Amino acid sequence: MAQAHPLPDTFPKYLLRNAEMFGTRPAMRHKDRGIWQSWTWAEQRDQIRDFALGLTRLGLQKGDKVAIVGANRPRLYWAVCAVQSVGGIPLPVYADAVADELSYVLTHAGVRFAVVQDQEQVDKLQSFIERLTSLAAIIYDEPRGLRDYDKHMLHDFSDVQDMGRRAQSADAQLASRWESDIRNASGEDISIMLYTSGTTGRSKGVMLKAKNAVKAAQDTVAFDKLSETDSVLAYLPLAWVGDHYLNYAQGYVAGFCVACPESAQTVAQDLRELAPTFYFAPPRVFEGLLTSITIRMDDASALKQRIYRHFIDVARKHGEAILEGRKVPATARMSYALGEVLVYGPLKNVLGLSNIRVAYTAGEAIGADLFSFFRALGVNLKQLYGQTEAFLYVTCQKDGQVRSDTVGPPAPNVDIRISQDGEVQFRSPGMFSGYYLEDDKTADAMTPDGYVKTGDAGFFEKDGQLKIIDRAKDVGKLSNGALFAPKYIENMLKFFPNIKEAVAFGNGNDFASAFINIDLQAVGNWAERNNIAYASYQELAGHPLVYKMIAANVEDTNRRLAAEPMMAAAQIKRFLILHKELDADDGELTRTQKVRRAFVAERYAPLIEAVYDGSAEKFVDTEVTYEDGRKGRISATVKIVDTAVFDPAEPMQEAAE
Amino acid sequence: MNAHPDHESLVASDDGIAKGDLLMDVRNVSLSFGGVKAITDISFDVRKGEIRAIIGPNGAGKTSMLNVINGFYTPQVGTITFRGKERRAMKPHDAVRQGIARTFQNVALFKGMSTLDNIMAGRSVRMNRNIAWQMLWRGPALNEEIEHREKVEEIIDFLEIEHIRRTPVGKLPYGLQKRVELGRALAMEPSLLLLDEPMAGMNLEEKEDMSRFILDVNQQRGTTIALIEHDMGVVMDLSDRVVVLDYGKKIADGPPEEVKNSQAVIDAYLGVPH
Numbered sequence: 001m002a003q004a005h006p007l008p009d010t011f012p013k014y015l016l017r018n019a020e021m022f023g024t025r026p027a028m029r030h031k032d033r034g035i036w037q038s039w040t041w042a043e044q045r046d047q048i049r050d051f052a053l054g055l056t057r058l059g060l061q062k063g064d065k066v067a068i069v070g071a072n073r074p075r076l077y078w079a080v081c082a083v084q085s086v087g088g089i090p091l092p093v094y095a096d097a098v099a100d101e102l103s104y105v106l107t108h109a110g111v112r113f114a115v116v117q118d119q120e121q122v123d124k125l126q127s128f129i130e131r132l133t134s135l136a137a138i139i140y141d142e143p144r145g146l147r148d149y150d151k152h153m154l155h156d157f158s159d160v161q162d163m164g165r166r167a168q169s170a171d172a173q174l175a176s177r178w179e180s181d182i183r184n185a186s187g188e189d190i191s192i193m194l195y196t197s198g199t200t201g202r203s204k205g206v207m208l209k210a211k212n213a214v215k216a217a218q219d220t221v222a223f224d225k226l227s228e229t230d231s232v233l234a235y236l237p238l239a240w241v242g243d244h245y246l247n248y249a250q251g252y253v254a255g256f257c258v259a260c261p262e263s264a265q266t267v268a269q270d271l272r273e274l275a276p277t278f279y280f281a282p283p284r285v286f287e288g289l290l291t292s293i294t295i296r297m298d299d300a301s302a303l304k305q306r307i308y309r310h311f312i313d314v315a316r317k318h319g320e321a322i323l324e325g326r327k328v329p330a331t332a333r334m335s336y337a338l339g340e341v342l343v344y345g346p347l348k349n350v351l352g353l354s355n356i357r358v359a360y361t362a363g364e365a366i367g368a369d370l371f372s373f374f375r376a377l378g379v380n381l382k383q384l385y386g387q388t389e390a391f392l393y394v395t396c397q398k399d400g401q402v403r404s405d406t407v408g409p410p411a412p413n414v415d416i417r418i419s420q421d422g423e424v425q426f427r428s429p430g431m432f433s434g435y436y437l438e439d440d441k442t443a444d445a446m447t448p449d450g451y452v453k454t455g456d457a458g459f460f461e462k463d464g465q466l467k468i469i470d471r472a473k474d475v476g477k478l479s480n481g482a483l484f485a486p487k488y489i490e491n492m493l494k495f496f497p498n499i500k501e502a503v504a505f506g507n508g509n510d511f512a513s514a515f516i517n518i519d520l521q522a523v524g525n526w527a528e529r530n531n532i533a534y535a536s537y538q539e540l541a542g543h544p545l546v547y548k549m550i551a552a553n554v555e556d557t558n559r560r561l562a563a564e565p566m567m568a569a570a571q572i573k574r575f576l577i578l579h580k581e582l583d584a585d586d587g588e589l590t591r592t593q594k595v596r597r598a599f600v601a602e603r604y605a606p607l608i609e610a611v612y613d614g615s616a617e618k619f620v621d622t623e624v625t626y627e628d629g630r631k632g633r634i635s636a637t638v639k640i641v642d643t644a645v646f647d648p649a650e651p652m653q654e655a656a657e
Numbered sequence: 658m659n660a661h662p663d664h665e666s667l668v669a670s671d672d673g674i675a676k677g678d679l680l681m682d683v684r685n686v687s688l689s690f691g692g693v694k695a696i697t698d699i700s701f702d703v704r705k706g707e708i709r710a711i712i713g714p715n716g717a718g719k720t721s722m723l724n725v726i727n728g729f730y731t732p733q734v735g736t737i738t739f740r741g742k743e744r745r746a747m748k749p750h751d752a753v754r755q756g757i758a759r760t761f762q763n764v765a766l767f768k769g770m771s772t773l774d775n776i777m778a779g780r781s782v783r784m785n786r787n788i789a790w791q792m793l794w795r796g797p798a799l800n801e802e803i804e805h806r807e808k809v810e811e812i813i814d815f816l817e818i819e820h821i822r823r824t825p826v827g828k829l830p831y832g833l834q835k836r837v838e839l840g841r842a843l844a845m846e847p848s849l850l851l852l853d854e855p856m857a858g859m860n861l862e863e864k865e866d867m868s869r870f871i872l873d874v875n876q877q878r879g880t881t882i883a884l885i886e887h888d889m890g891v892v893m894d895l896s897d898r899v900v901v902l903d904y905g906k907k908i909a910d911g912p913p914e915e916v917k918n919s920q921a922v923i924d925a926y927l928g929v930p931h
Contacts, residue, residue, distance in 0.1 A: 010876065032814075033807065033813075034819075034822065036808075144877075145873070147877070262816070262819045262820075263819050263820060265819070266819050269823075430887045553738065
């Protein structure tokens with residue numbers, strides 16, 4: 001990127017630069033009617049220009065907010081840049097948001113235009129259109145089903161582009177004025193507003209300045225050496241900071257090609273056809289891939305199974321070392337090379353991971369086995385930690401310095417510190433410039449000296465990698481002052497296939513304890529193989545052999561906890577297996593299947609009491625809600641078991657000092 | 658590029674009949690197998706652009722009626738006039754050439770073939786090159802194949818089955834198989850589409866999807882539809898006019914509201930004390 005003029009500080013400036021520098025290279029692909037359609041950077045610029053000028057014909061003014069609602073489609077990505085190019089502020093909204101949420105965000109932001117994907121979104125918007133007084137027009141991408149709609153305020157995307165084209169043929173200078181307006185635009189303007197998903201209260205509109213957003217993307221593009229020859233498949237929600245950053249921002253800065261899938265259901269097939277070089281997926285996607293591989297292999301012939309197992313063992317032993325360029329015996333290298341031909345290559349090909357140079361995962365804890373499986377195959381999978389407020393990256397792992405239990409050192413130019421009470425705080429180039437219309441919340445989220453509070457508790461390991469342990473407000477202390485991070489313990493337990501859910505307790509008590517839910521499918525299979533008869537979840541959960549099996553898992557967890565100086569004190573001394581599955585209908589889980597720890601503690605208070613008073617068992621009687629809404633009661637005598645704890649590997653430390 | 662004219666290229670083949678005019682007229686048709694009278698003296702018509710339902714209790718003769726319409730059975734008595742031409746004895750493939758396509762009560766797809774190939778099979782009636790050209794798969798035959806493939810892709814897009822394009826239909830759940838079968842019938846670009854219990858065995862969500870597709874086919878593509886269905890809610894919501902059969906006889910004919918309140922229909926469905 002050796003250039004005489006300074007680097008662009010807005011994305012539309014990058015659009016013009018890319019159209020000049022990589023004019024004939026693909027910028028966008030989309031599978032449509034079974035065929036990959038593509039647009040070069042020059043074509044993309046023209047598409048965006050026509051739409052932008054059409055929007056101004058419809059009355060778009062500088063500073064107007066434009067909602068963008070839909071799946072990953074070229075025209076919606078173009079709309080983002082088109083709006084930016086004429087000084088508007090794009091505002092992507094989750095396509096699956098219900099009308100109420102959509103109405104809140106759109107009225108809160110006071111959007112003047114909405115660019116939406118299809119009839120579904122048009123219907124949603126029209127259901128509250130009388131409340132949305134600021135709205136001037138809705139523009140849709142797919143006309144299907146909209147033929148008989150009242151076209152007042154409703155425009156087809158291509159009609160708007162036609163308006164832009166007509167304006168250009170009427171005024172020959174218009175296109176060059178559009179370009180010079182872009183070149184004269186300031187990086188101080190707001191580039192985009194991203195609404196937080198709102199899992200903790202109302203969504204907040206995170207405002208990001210163009211120059212900050214661009215700077216952040218420049219840093220990570222350099223960090224991962226992304227270039228115009230890279231490619232990605234854009235399948236994450238458009239409104240999520242990750243999609244906007246990884247696909248849009250990095251795409252414009254590096255000039256690489258963004259491909260849109262044919263539909264949400266075809267992502268796996270599209271991935272396989274494209275074989276992108278950069279990939280992001282949350283841990284559960286990798287988990288799903290591994291499960292499907294395992295299931296398919298179980299159905300394979302005996303010979304294939306043996307070959308697979310042999311070479312996966314080879315990969316487990318040497319794969320990561322080879323990936324990281326460490327010293328490996330020549331025989332192991334040869335064995336791995338053979339494995340690449342017979343197993344890893346074909347496997348990666350099926351998964352669409354053949355050409356991956358950089359892959360990231362984030363969002364939740366990833367199991368060590370799962371993580372190293374993909375790395376052993378030669379997929380350069382790394383972790384990052386990020387937030388909407390940071391415009392994604394806070395930390396990310398360098399090639400060759402990757403671990404499954406940490407999220408890496410600070411990303412380039414990011415400054416991280418751990419506060420007195422253990423909270424992670426950061427300052428970064430991509431840092432947000434405030435929540436829209438909510439200065440009080442902005443003030444809450446920042447420290448007086450300008451750091452952003454993440455709300456996550458964590459600490460730095462000796463090698464400088466950050467480890468996130470829990471939400472800061474959930475982290476407590478045992479009565480002896482040692483750190484107690486419930487989610488950290490729960491995640492460790494949940495990596496065992498037999499354990500479906502775990503709830504850890506211990507804040508203010510002498511020791512840590514856990515409630516466990518067994519995984520009915522996994523344990524049920526095991527019971528079947530071992531001729532253990534059971535009639536219900538409750539019976540299986542109370543079976544002595546099941547208790548024995550889970551006790552072994554808990555002991556393993558304690559052994560791992562003991563190896564970590566910060567966590568060693570919070571080993572699980574006692575545990576019990578709950579007599580019923582935690583259920584969202586009973587309020588024990590959120591609708592997104594996260595444990596509501598406080599609610600569980602209150603509901604099963606007698607059990608917690610029994611855990612800490614040393615009882616060996618306790619009778620409980622619980623009300624349950626069936627799926628049809630009827631209520632019933634379930635009662636049982638729950639056994640409480642002691643487990644072995646281990647001496648800490650290193651002298652115990654006080655929490656986060 | 659990328660701007661699809663809302664599937665307009667897929668409208669039913671133009672047969673020069675204006676919307677609302679007579680498309681098919683069934684006159685005094687009777688059908689019997691040996692001594693069993695399946696259909697007795699039935700007359701009704703189908704008008705261009707409507708959704709016409711044929712309902713009735715089990716064994717009322719609905720499927721027999723459909724089989725008569727698409728030429729599988731030849732009635733002993735009566736005439737059928739389709740697009741102004743009267744006919745009696747004909748083979749199902751003649752019916753297809755005339756523009757009548759159908760789906761079956763029990764899905765009748767090629768289980769081992771992919772969704773794409775199954776729908777492509779529906780195009781075979783419209784292929785002009787002979788088998789020698791087809792086997793060569795070069796020149797005009799290839800061009801023709803590409804044209805047909807485009808049509809098929811439009812249908813795949815229309816029915817939202819992109820994700821199963823390459824999946825053998827035998828592996829698909831029932832609801833999707835039904836949708837593929839509808840796709841194959843649509844591939845023939847029929848002027849009359851016969852649906853034999855399109856919702857049978859479906860769950861509520863699948864029924865809603867299928868209803869939407871039937872309405873879309875009818876409204877966007879202007880295809881005339883005659884359907885047999887058991888689910889009364891579906892029939893009453895979808896159809897413009899309903900014929901009710903019982904024991905092979907017509908007992909009512911008219912708009913859904915009228916039919917619903919007809920005493921003969923209520924008796925046929927609920928039974929009458931003898």
